[in-house]
Amino acid sequence: MTQVARLYLSQPRIEGPIYLSADDLLFLQNRISAAEHQIMVLEKHVRETLTRELKKQAKKIEILLLKNILSPIRRVPVEILSLIFELACSSLHFPDNDLMRSTCVVSSVCVAWRNTAQATPRIWSKICLSRTKHPKAFTGSVDWIRGWLTRSRGHPLLVSLDVQRVDPLDEVPSFRFTQLVQHIVGFCHQTRWILFSGDAQVFLPLFRLPSASFPLLEGIYMNILPAQVLTHLFPNKVQTFLAAPKLRHLEVAESVDESLLKSLALPENELTNLVIRGQRLLSSRSLDLDILYRCKSLVNLTIHFHYGQKFQFAGFDESNRFVLPALRMLDITCHPVTGARRGVNLLRSLVAPHLEFLILRWRGQPYDQIAVDIGIFQSRSMAQVETFDFKNFSGTTVDQSGYLTGCLLAMLRTLPTIKVFKFGYGVYDADFLLREMTYYNKEPVLPNLKRFELAHAYPRGWDSSRETPTLHLTSMVLSRTVRTMLDERAPAILERVFLYGPQFKEDAERILLIAPGMYLRHYDSYQDHNQV
Template structure:
């Protein structure tokens, strides 16, 4: 019988004697008694383990609580913590827009702990920017605006920067996915509805909806509105939009490139500019057609406070140009964009503009000018502004001609261009082609003039002979040029920023 007890598998029939059956029953009884004893012991041990685990968890909670109290973040002043929150919410590219999903970052920070949530909620300046667009915040455009009310209330009395995109998504057949009636009421608010508004930016593509307001007065009585930027392909927005032009200090208008749309009523632009008496900054890009130029030629627009002007130079059939109607006695920063106007006409217009305004320019930017074809006229133009200390050229063609014009020639100090130049920037988006390394090096040394260029084979100048005529070049920016920057990067007193052509960086 005993040999059956240790077999895991029995395949043949078993014939038991009465004593064998008694023996097996006794073994079963004894095993059941032992199993019950083991079960009792297990329950006792489980109770002890449960108690031990409870004590362990209590100690872990105590440890976490103590570490929480000891955490350096708990001892950080609220002002510093709030500053960290503010920096962590900045866009990666540093540009605020309706596309930036600010709310996701805010909710992530507030979800860390109660203390952080209270600190964030209790700091009004962290709620002074609100970015909304239909794609990421579609519920808000359908009326679920409770969190927007909370957001605005947490900003307190501080000014709110509101970035709003209400553009429509269109299908392949040009049908709008949603009527603008759900959000156009904001444009129909009373003129006194935005008492703290300081800055507004529009990007208008299409006003072809029946329910779009014919007149937009909501901004007309915003007492603090100073900065306006308008990008549009629909010129009639300016006829509908009523702005307090007389109180604006900054205005930027980028119009459509469609002359047929633009020429519908070009006089509206003249009227707007005539109202902007307190502008400090003006950037205007319009497809100047002959009708507009003729409108400007018969009037005089005086900007008594304007300090910065960015304007294109278009060629027109009548030989009339926008600068001919402007007078800006306090102008300090001028940007001219080359758009086809003859170089001789540009110089004549700028000369007359400077003579009429008598401004003292400190910064000049020329965009997309051809140095080779424009050299003689460029020299004439630059000679008008001996006070300029910052000169920048964008998208340069024929760079060697420009470099030669800027190079100081020993013995001819009276004809030096831009004698007060301290900051020079040459920016090229396309890869600059040509052998300009020697010309660039010679120009830099001629304006740095410390007399240590002999090792490079470049003529040095006597410091004393330049000291009463020139201001030393202090800052040089080069973008998009193939250049051995080591030639000038170690010159004492000269800060150099160099960015290789994109093809090289990649």
């Protein structure tokens, strides 16, 4: 390399003319050729590296394919895989609003799974849509619902559609929901359960169907607002469900304007389960009595109305008694009766000779009146009530403990056939009640008791430091389990005992020490019991 060439190459920036000799030109040309050769060599190495990387990726794919072929799930017959999908998509671990999501997930894993999923009609037989939980389902076209339900291939359907507007910023047009309902009613012939809530106008395509449209329908849940729309549009009542031969379950959520029951023509004689919930102003007794008179096949009856001063309860007419000969379960709220025409709570108007399960939920009715209601009901029905549960019963002061306990004892003495009793004792004199349940050579309270549960039930604002003791718990349990001699007057053997609360630990240990074979379970809290 000449001095001139070296000088030029060492300069980062060349300004001015360049003067090169023949040797300089030859040298620079050789440098260019050498650099180009190196580029070619490097490019060859890059191509070889890329080729090796592609081969590596291909081998990885081959390995995945081989593992996929060897996977145990691949050897599972389609029928078994389909059954797995059914179990996964109907698992109780998923809430109803996630049932569709699980179906979409299993059908999106691979082509084989998608084909199997689409050939499994049962996983497409449930559709649960909520305006608040699935807002994207209502944007754009809703024609997808037809494809979803078509894949059910005639399998009985459960359809849940909640289009109540909760978010004021929700601007989904109502016609979109109506289109969805129109698609759904096209499958009315295979619908087994239908649950719908929202604006009455949205569901008009459903209410305008003829009476023989639901041959498989077994259950309905309705929460329609405003109910007056149906009364106005259907003066002869909605006939859609009248000729549903398998309809057995009806649940309605009453509103403040008018009763849904007033607008529905129903096969009352076929209903076995009736649930009425809501906050309707109960200023008229005739409507509820009217349907109860006709539902002679009811097995389960639930009537829940909200508690509050703004809600009135006119009660029932005691002189108009009605008989439900098949009723086995009654779950009602106990309200104070208001209005000029003094009515009574449901128990005083009802005769149910085969009632076995009685659940009362306190909504302000005086306790002594409830005890009287139970006594009157029992004197007319002579029912063999086996399970008695009372919820939300509470006092406002500690001084009420004796009064509440006395009322409770009056209820229990009226129902001597009770076999299952759960006692939340926070507001009661628990020890006094336990003493009355203890066998001392005379018949105790609840002589037929076989399952007993004891737990706390403190109302809001209750001073837990004033808790009454439970000194007679051990003696009560042992008096009903340990038999040293034949005694015809002795109560039934107590078969199962559940104690919820850390304060019962010593009692549980003491009882099991004396009666080691007894079925007794102790939990620190009721929540711990639910997690087992």
